[in-house]
Amino acid sequence: MKLSKDGWGGLAVLAASFALFSLTFELKPNPLVPIGPGFYPRAVLALTALFAAALVTLDLLRAKAERSPGPAANYAAVALHFAVFGLYVAALPWIGFRIATFAYVAATNALMDRPQAARGWLRVALVALATVLVTYFAFERYLLVLLPRGRWTDF
Amino acid sequence: MYELLAAGIVNVVQVKYLLPLFLGTLAGVIGGALPGVTITMTIIVVLPFTFSLDPLQGLAAMTGVYVGGSAGGLVTAVLLGIPGSPSAIATTFDGHALARRGEPGRAVWLGIWASFFGGLLGGIVLIAATGPLAAIALQFGPWEFFSLFVLALSMVAGLAESSLLKGLVSGCLGLIVTVLGTDPVMGQDRLTLGIPFVRGGIDFLPVLIGVFAFSQVMGEIERRGGAAPIAEAGARTLRLAVSHSKVIWEIVSRPFQLMWYALVGVLIGVLPAIGGSAASMMAYDQAKKISPRPEAFGKGAPEGIIASEASNNANVGGSLVTIMAFGIPGDAVTAVMLGALTIHGIQSGPLFISQNAQLAYGIFAAYLLAHPLMVLILAVGARWMLRVVTVPKAALFPVVLVLCAIGAYALNNTMSNVYVLLAFGVLGYAMAKLGFPLAPFILGVILGDQIEINLVRSLMTDSNLWLFVTRPISALLLAMAVASIVLSIWQHRRMQEKAAAAEGAADF
Numbered sequence: 001m002k003l004s005k006d007g008w009g010g011l012a013v014l015a016a017s018f019a020l021f022s023l024t025f026e027l028k029p030n031p032l033v034p035i036g037p038g039f040y041p042r043a044v045l046a047l048t049a050l051f052a053a054a055l056v057t058l059d060l061l062r063a064k065a066e067r068s069p070g071p072a073a074n075y076a077a078v079a080l081h082f083a084v085f086g087l088y089v090a091a092l093p094w095i096g097f098r099i100a101t102f103a104y105v106a107a108t109n110a111l112m113d114r115p116q117a118a119r120g121w122l123r124v125a126l127v128a129l130a131t132v133l134v135t136y137f138a139f140e141r142y143l144l145v146l147l148p149r150g151r152w153t154d155f
Numbered sequence: 156m157y158e159l160l161a162a163g164i165v166n167v168v169q170v171k172y173l174l175p176l177f178l179g180t181l182a183g184v185i186g187g188a189l190p191g192v193t194i195t196m197t198i199i200v201v202l203p204f205t206f207s208l209d210p211l212q213g214l215a216a217m218t219g220v221y222v223g224g225s226a227g228g229l230v231t232a233v234l235l236g237i238p239g240s241p242s243a244i245a246t247t248f249d250g251h252a253l254a255r256r257g258e259p260g261r262a263v264w265l266g267i268w269a270s271f272f273g274g275l276l277g278g279i280v281l282i283a284a285t286g287p288l289a290a291i292a293l294q295f296g297p298w299e300f301f302s303l304f305v306l307a308l309s310m311v312a313g314l315a316e317s318s319l320l321k322g323l324v325s326g327c328l329g330l331i332v333t334v335l336g337t338d339p340v341m342g343q344d345r346l347t348l349g350i351p352f353v354r355g356g357i358d359f360l361p362v363l364i365g366v367f368a369f370s371q372v373m374g375e376i377e378r379r380g381g382a383a384p385i386a387e388a389g390a391r392t393l394r395l396a397v398s399h400s401k402v403i404w405e406i407v408s409r410p411f412q413l414m415w416y417a418l419v420g421v422l423i424g425v426l427p428a429i430g431g432s433a434a435s436m437m438a439y440d441q442a443k444k445i446s447p448r449p450e451a452f453g454k455g456a457p458e459g460i461i462a463s464e465a466s467n468n469a470n471v472g473g474s475l476v477t478i479m480a481f482g483i484p485g486d487a488v489t490a491v492m493l494g495a496l497t498i499h500g501i502q503s504g505p506l507f508i509s510q511n512a513q514l515a516y517g518i519f520a521a522y523l524l525a526h527p528l529m530v531l532i533l534a535v536g537a538r539w540m541l542r543v544v545t546v547p548k549a550a551l552f553p554v555v556l557v558l559c560a561i562g563a564y565a566l567n568n569t570m571s572n573v574y575v576l577l578a579f580g581v582l583g584y585a586m587a588k589l590g591f592p593l594a595p596f597i598l599g600v601i602l603g604d605q606i607e608i609n610l611v612r613s614l615m616t617d618s619n620l621w622l623f624v625t626r627p628i629s630a631l632l633l634a635m636a637v638a639s640i641v642l643s644i645w646q647h648r649r650m651q652e653k654a655a656a657a658e659g660a661a662d663f
Contacts, residue, residue: 006321009589013324020331020346027345035614037338037345040607044334048327055320073377081376082581085556089577092560093570105553112376113549127550131557143207145565 003059010055017049077111084108096150098132105131160282163516167215167524175205175212176521179219180528186220187227188239188540192551194224195487196371199364200555202491203562210499211514215521217492218475222274222525224488225468226533229266230540233460234259239540241432242467245439249452249459256455260397265457266464267533268399268406269413273465274526276417277424277472281479282519285508288480292505297613298623302632304602304609307483309636310426312595313643325591329599330606332357339604340611352571359600360494361563361575366597367487368559369580370587372552395537406461413465415441420466424473424485438466468526475522479507479515483602490597498566 003011021042029036088104106128115121139145149155166172179201186197198220205213228243233250246266253262295303312322335346336356347353406413416438423434442462443452452459474485482504484490496503501511508515533540563576583593613622624630 005589006318009321009591010324013328017331023346023348027343030341030343033341033611033615034618035340035611037341037343040610041331041334041346044327044330044603048324048331051320051323051327055324058320075377078373078377078584081373082584085580086577089560089570089573092564092573101557105557108553108556109549112552113547127554131554135557135561139203139561139565143204145203145206145561146568147561148564148570 003056004062007056007059010052010059013052014049014056017045017052021045021049080111081108084111092148092150094150094152096153096155097147098136098155099150099153100148101135102128102132156282156286159512159516160519163513163518163520164524166211166513166517167520172212172215172517172521173524175208175216176219176525177528177532179216180223180525181219181532182216183220183223183225184227184529184532184536185540187224187243188231189546189551190231190237190239192555193240193371194221195367195491196555197224198488198491199368199562200558202360202364202495203558203565205495206498206565210496210501211517211521213495213499214492214514214518217488217495218518218521219525219528221471221474221488221492222468222522223529223532225274225471226267226270226464226529227540229270229464230263230533230537233262233266234541242435242470243463244432245435245463246460246467248439248463249454249456250463252453253455253457253460258455260395261402261457262455262460263395263533263537264397264399264402265405265460267530267537268403269461269464270468271526271530272406272413273417273420274468274471274529275523276414276465277421277469278519278523278526279472280417280421280469281472281475281522284476285479285515285519288476289505289508292481293509295505295628296626297609297616298626298629299632301606301609301613302623302629302636303481304483304606306632306636306639308595308598308602308606310639311598312592313639318590319640319643319647321591322595325586325593326595326599328586328591329596329601330603332359332362332600333603333607339608352569352574357575358566358572359597360491360498360566361572362579362600363487363490363494363597364559364562365576365579366583366586366593368555370583370593372555373580373584374587375548375552405457406465409458409461412442412445412458413461415445416462416465417469420469421473421476423466424470425476426485434470435463435467438462472522475518478503479518481505482507482605484598487594487597490601493601 024038024042024045027036027038027041029038084104084107088100091100091103106124109124109127110121113120115124136147140147167176182197182201183194186192186200187194198217201216201220205216208216224240225242228239228241229246229250230239232238232243232247233254236247236251238244238247250262250266253259253265292303308326309323312326313319333356335348336353337343338345344354419438419441420434423437439452439459439462442458443449446452446456446458448456474489477483477485478489478493482493482502484493493503496507501507501514559576560573563572564570566572586593586596614620622629624633
């Protein structure tokens with residue numbers, strides 16, 4: 001018997017529910033109230049595990065129809081864009097909003113639509129610069145919303 | 156009520172409120188017109204701009220986004236045949252056909268004016284129903300609130316297109332997010348997973364932004380990459396001039412149909428997580444059924460455009476009713492609005508309208524005023540919308556994600572919310588890929604604390620569990636929750652049988 005993505009999803013949720021449920025045994029009951037801090041999480045996790053188990057079981061019992069392959073999804077591009085955003089998030093507290101955002105917008109823009117000539121690179125740089133300037137002035141100067149400062153750059 | 160509404164209108168026409176309302180409506184119209192950019196994404200982008208505004212300014216901007224976004228999709232739907240938002244899909248059927256028959260101005264303006272009238276009818280229901288519904292909710296004890304929240308979650312899970320079980324799992328995952336961090340009753344640490352910033356609990360806004368923004372942006376990247384513009388701008392030389400009195404008469408000369416389409420929209424809006432696309436499709440279907448010329452539908456029937464757009468905008472009024480009367484968001488857009496209220500320290504729920512009458516009636520006024528602003532923006536900018544859709548996604552998407560990061564960071568000026576944004580962005584994308592609906596998850600995150608507080612409060616008041624089914628309102632709400640799940644199972648079975656029958660017929 002082979003699991004479909006429903007079954008795999010259900011299994012992942014089931015595993016996470018069991019892992020978290022085991023952690024609830026570390027929670028000590030509070031002597032001041034009859035219902036301790038573990039009561040509700042246990043109820044929710046048990047319910048989640050029940051539904052996830054039902055999802056896996058139904059998936060195992062269901063006859064799988066042959067699926068025609070849909071349009072190929074570009075998962076490599078998705079992984080790359082998540083990685084670039086992750087780098088951006090990691091860089092923000094070290095080099096600050098302005099430099100990190102310029103680099104992030106330029107990199108993402110270039111990855112999504114690779115520039116073919118100098119004009120293309122100029123467009124990428126201008127979009128990144130405009131994003132930084134507009135967001136910085138709109139938030140920091142006009143809306144008084146503070147943006148991340150860099151520990152290395154001090155701005 | 157009328158004095159408060161008049162005061163609200165007088166308040167909102169001041170420049171300091173009118174400007175954010177106008178800018179919000181403009182952003183909504185543009186976001187709605189861009190295929191692949193939803194109203195949810197637009198309101199997420201607008202959210203950080205509202206942090207430093209006063210509550211009414213921020214909520215006026217968001218109301219504008221909602222109203223503008225619901226109508227914005229019609230221009231590209233009619234002129235290019237590409238619905239800017241899912242709620243404009245039904246408009247494409249007859250709107251684009253009418254435009255291709257040589258009447259693009261009539262098609263666009265039928266949609267705009269139908270949105271206007273439908274939206275105002277939805278507004279009447281919003282204003283008339285919110286107060287009485289909130290007054291009913293004020294009679295609720297913890298048993299009734301618990302049952303009400305369970306009903307909302309079960310309805311959302313049951314209405315998920317993929318499967319009921321996946322909807323229920325998704326809702327439970329949302330509830331799990333709320334058990335991480337702190338016990339809301341005694342403030343005791345629990346399930347912090349060893350992560351210091353989880354100790355205070357997880358804010359729902361970065362979760363919501365991460366889940367919705369990343370699932371949409373990454374979904375687009377996965378499908379098409381970013382090089383292509385959102386759509387090719389054609390039809391730039393079209394003349395959209397039209398006799399407005401004739402178009403308006405074409406709509407208001409069928410008052411009962413118009414009211415019926417608006418009612419469909421409002422009712423769908425009141426039900427959590429169904430959305431404008433279902434409202435417009437259902438109203439379109441109704442229009443076809445009651446029309447003496449059903450064969451004209453799909454070939455440029457004006458009733459098709461009127462039904463779709465009137466219902467779609469009335470849906471906004473319905474969605475606002477549930478959030479203002481019960482504090483339960485009907486969809487992701489109202490969930491963000493709920494988040495904006497929380498940021499300003501305002502508690503949503505049945506007491507909202509009585510404790511914040513000025514703000515509540517200000518929102519009503521903003522809703523009403525957003526409609527003429529939407530007409531004005533589309534009158535001036537309909538042609539420009541066709542140019543806006545040529546913006547390449549490569550330029551648009553990084554900017555959207557930067558604004559998401561700002562929105563998360565600015566909540567309390569710490570990076571922890573940005574980490575939460577990224578983590579839930581990955582989770583949201585994974586859930587979308589595995590076919591788990593996102594709406595029940597978000598509702599679980601929003602209602603989790605309230606469900607726990609009301610459950611614990613009711614059990615601490617009286618440990619008798621039978622009270623949940625012996626108190627009449629609580630029993631009714633729980634019965635409705637069970638009925639919604641049973642109905643969902645029945646509907647799912649019926650669809651499977653129909654599909655099997657169709658397959659069998661095809662074999663022969």
